[in-house]
Amino acid sequence: xxxxxxxxxxAQWGDEGKGRVVDTIASRVDVVARFQGGANAGHTxxxxxxxxxxxxxxxxxxxxxxxxxxxNGVVVDPDQLLEELGELQKKHKDxxxxxxxxxxxxxxxxxxxxxxxxxxxxxxxxxxGTTKRGIGPCYVDKISRCGIRVEDLLNEDVLxxxxxxxxxxxxxxxxxxxxxxxxxxxxxxxxxxxxxxxLAPFVGDCSxxxxxxxxxxxxxxxxxxxGALLDIDHGTYPYVTSSNATxxxxxxxxxxxxxxxxxxxxxxxxxxxRVGAGPFPTEAGEETANLLRERGGEYGATTGRPxxxxxxxLVALRYAVRVNGITMLALTKLDVLSxxxxxxxxxxxxxxxxxxxxxxxxxxxxxxxxxxYEELPGWPEDIGDCRTFESLPKxxxxxxxxxxxxxxxxxxxxxxxxxxxxxxxxxx
Numbered sequence: 001x002x003x004x005x006x007x008x009x010x011a012q013w014g015d016e017g018k019g020r021v022v023d024t025i026a027s028r029v030d031v032v033a034r035f036q037g038g039a040n041a042g043h044t045x046x047x048x049x050x051x052x053x054x055x056x057x058x059x060x061x062x063x064x065x066x067x068x069x070x071x072n073g074v075v076v077d078p079d080q081l082l083e084e085l086g087e088l089q090k091k092h093k094d095x096x097x098x099x100x101x102x103x104x105x106x107x108x109x110x111x112x113x114x115x116x117x118x119x120x121x122x123x124x125x126x127x128x129g130t131t132k133r134g135i136g137p138c139y140v141d142k143i144s145r146c147g148i149r150v151e152d153l154l155n156e157d158v159l160x161x162x163x164x165x166x167x168x169x170x171x172x173x174x175x176x177x178x179x180x181x182x183x184x185x186x187x188x189x190x191x192x193x194x195x196x197x198x199l200a201p202f203v204g205d206c207s208x209x210x211x212x213x214x215x216x217x218x219x220x221x222x223x224x225x226x227g228a229l230l231d232i233d234h235g236t237y238p239y240v241t242s243s244n245a246t247x248x249x250x251x252x253x254x255x256x257x258x259x260x261x262x263x264x265x266x267x268x269x270x271x272x273x274r275v276g277a278g279p280f281p282t283e284a285g286e287e288t289a290n291l292l293r294e295r296g297g298e299y300g301a302t303t304g305r306p307x308x309x310x311x312x313x314l315v316a317l318r319y320a321v322r323v324n325g326i327t328m329l330a331l332t333k334l335d336v337l338s339x340x341x342x343x344x345x346x347x348x349x350x351x352x353x354x355x356x357x358x359x360x361x362x363x364x365x366x367x368x369x370x371x372x373y374e375e376l377p378g379w380p381e382d383i384g385d386c387r388t389f390e391s392l393p394k395x396x397x398x399x400x401x402x403x404x405x406x407x408x409x410x411x412x413x414x415x416x417x418x419x420x421x422x423x424x425x426x427x428x
Contacts, residue, residue: 001217002214002215002217003030003213003214003215003216003217003218003219003220004214004219004220004260004262004263005210005214005219005220005221005222005256005260005261005262006029006219006220006221006222006261006262006263006264006265007221007222007224007247007250007261007263007264007265007324008021008022008025008221008222008223008224008265008267008330009222009224009227009228009245009246009247009250009264009265009266009267009320009324009326010224010225010226010227010228010230010245010266010267010268011227011228011266011267011268011317011320011321011324011326011329012227012228012229012268012269012272012273012313012316012317012320013226013227013229013230013236013272013273013274013275013280014041014225014226014227014229014230014241014245014275015042015227015269015273015275015298015300015307016227016267016268016269016332017044017267017269017330017332017333017415018043018059018223018224018225018267019043019044019045019054019059020043020044020045020046020059020332020415020418020420020423021265021267021330021332021413021415022043022045022058022059022060022221022223023045023047023059023060023062023420024413024420024423024425025221025413025428026059026060026062026063026066026221027063028219029060029066029218029219029220029221030066030067030213030218030219030220031066031067031068031069031209031210031213031218031219031220031221032058032059032060032061032066032067032068032069032096032220032221032223033058033068033069033070033071033206033210033220033221033222033223033254034056034057034058034068034069034070034071034074034223034224034225035071035073035074035222035223035224035249035250035253035254036071036073036074036224036225036226036243036244036245036249036250036253037074037075037135037224037225037226037241037243037245038055038056038074038075038076038077038107038133038134038135038138038225039055039056039077039080039081039107039131039133039135040055040131040133040135040225040226040241041055041056041225041226042054042055042300043055043059043223043225045059045062045420046418046419046420047062047420048420049419050091054084055077055080055084056070056074056076056077056080056081056084057070057081057084057085057098058070058096058223059223060096060221060223061088061095061096061098062093062095062096063095063096064094064095064096065096066096066097067096067097067098067099067209067213068095068096068097068098068099069098069099069100069101069206069209069210069254070098070099070100070101070104070206071101071104071206071253071254071255072101072103072104072206072207072253072254072255073104073243073244073249073252073253073254074101074104074253075104075105075106075107075134075135075138075139075142075243076100076104076105076106076107076150077106077107077133077134078106078107078153078195078198078199079195081100081199082195082198082199085098098202099202099203099204099206099209100150100199100202100203100204100206101150101203101204101205101206101207101254102149102150102151102154102203102204102205103149103150103151104149104150105138105139105141105142105147105148105149105150106138106147106148106149106150106152106153106192106195107133107134107135107138108134108138108148108163108166108188108192109183109188109191110137110166110167110170110171110174110183110188111134111135111137111138111141112132112133112134113134113170113174113180113183114134114137114170114173114174115132115133115134115135115136115137116132117174117177117178117180118136118137119132131300135241135242135243136242138242139242139243140242141166146162146165146166146169148162148163148166148192150199150203151203153192153193153195153196153199154196154200154203156193159189159192159193159196160189163185163188163189163192164185167182167183167185167188170183171183206254206255207254207255207256210254210255210256211256214260222250222254222261224245224249224250225245226241226243226245227245227320228245228246228266228319228320228323228324229316229319229320229361230245231243231244231245231246231249231323231361232244232245233246234246234323234361235361236278236279236361236362236363236366237361237362237363238363239276239277239278239279239363240278246323246324247261247264247323247324247325263327263328264324264325264326264327264328265326265327265328265329265330265412265428266320266321266324266326266328266329266330266409267329267330267332268312268317268320268329268330268331268332269296269312269331269332269333269336270312270331270332270333270334270336270337270399271292271296271309271310271311271312271333271336271337272309272310272311272312272313272316273292273296273298273307273308273309273310274307274308274310275300275305275307275308276305278363279363279366279367280308280310281310281313281315281316281346281349281366281369281370281371282310282311282312282313282344282346282371283308283309283310284309284310284311288309288310288311289308289309289310290309292309292310292336293306293307293309295336296309296333296336297418311343311344311345311346311371311373312345312346312403313346313371314345314346314347314403314406314407315346315347315348315349315356315357315358315359315371316359317403317407318357318359318406318407318408319358319359321407321408321409326409327409328409328410328411328412328427328428329403329407329409329410329411329412329413330411330412330413330414330415330428331400331403331411331413331414331415332415333415334383334396334399334400334414334415334416335382335383335384335415335416335417335422337378337379337396337399338378338379338380338381338382338383338396339378339379339380340378341377341378342375342376342377342378343375343376343377343378343399344373344374344375344376345373345374345375345376345399345402345403345406346371346372346373347372347373347374347406348371348372349369349370349371349372350369350370350371350372351368351369351370352368353368355372356369374402376395376398376399376402377395377398378395379393379394379395379396380393381393383396383416384416384417384422385416386416386424387424388424389414389424389426392414392416392424400414410426410427411426412425412426412427412428413425413426413428414426
C-alpha cells in the first residue's frame, strides 16, 4: 500500500507553534520534510523538560529512527545548520537521519551583508523588518540564476567559477553603493569548501527519497516555516518573507505532486502575533498586548524581538484555510487566555467601503480596515493539566466551538502548555 503525505503549515503570520505541533505528531510519521524558508525561521520544541530551538533542522529531528529532509526550496545557512547539529551532538541526543537536497541554495556571507545594508537603506518608514539573515538576497540570486547550491560546495571547479562571478558583482555593490569593504575571494572560497566537506555526508535527492518512502507505505509530514500571511504571493506584501509558505511551496520545495497530499493541517494560535513591520488589523492596545506577550513568551525564537500581539482574526484565518486547502486546525497556546474575563474575536472588517468578511493580502486594504469583534466569556481556571476536550472549562470549549463554526473545519489538536505532553488530541 502506497504511503501518504500530510502537510503542516502556519495559518497566521508565523510563530504559531508549528515546531511543537510537529513534535507532538512526529511519533506517527516516518519522514519530516522542511520545504521553504531559511534560518529566519525559529521552531521551538520543549521535550523532556529541555528546550530546543531549530532554525533549519526539521522539528522531527529529535526522533531517532525517523528521516528528516531539508528540501530544495530551503535556503541553507551552513554555519547555522552545523551549529544545530553540533548542539544535538553535545547533548548526546539520538536524532533522525538527515538528508539535505543538493539543489537547496546556500546563504553566503555577502547575502547577510546585503540584507542588512538594504534594510538600512530603506529608512525607518519603509523597513520590512527582516531578520538580516541573508534570506531575501539568497532567493534573489536563486531567481536570477546565479545562486550557489549545496551541490556546488562539493565541486571546487564549479564553486570557484560561481563564487568568482558572484563576488565580483556583490563587491561592486558593497563598495560602490554602500561604501563597504569588499569581501576577499580566498576567505569565502575556503569557508565554502569547508562547508562542503562537512555537509557532503548528508547531501541527497530529496524528491527521490520521498518517493521511495511512499512506495514503502510510509507517512511523510511536510513542515512549513513562517505562515500563510507571510507568503511572497499571498501574504501582506511587501511585509512578507521571500518564499512560498503556503501549500504550493511544499510541492515545488520538495519535488512532489499535489495528488500525493492527503491532509493539510493548519497551525494557529488562540490569539494573533506578528514580528516586524506591516499591517495587523487586530493588534491590541498596550495593556492587552503586554499581557499576552508576557504570558505567551512572545519573543522571536530567531531574533529575540518582542512580537506584536492581538486578538484572533478569523477573517485572516478563513483566508489561510482557503488558499492552503486546510482540512484541520491545530490551535496552540489556549492556556495563555486563561484568566481573562472577556475574549475578543474578530469576525469581519469595516472600512469606508463598508463591511467585509473577506481578507486581502493588499497592505493598502489592510491599513484601512478596522476589526469588528465578537466578545466571548473567558475562564479563570488553569488548563495546563487538561488532556481531553471535556475536561476544559465550559467557556474554553465554547471558544473552540465558536472558531470551528466560523472557520468551517475541525480543531483536532489543542495546545494547553509548552511541554510535549500538554496537548489535547481530537483525532489527529
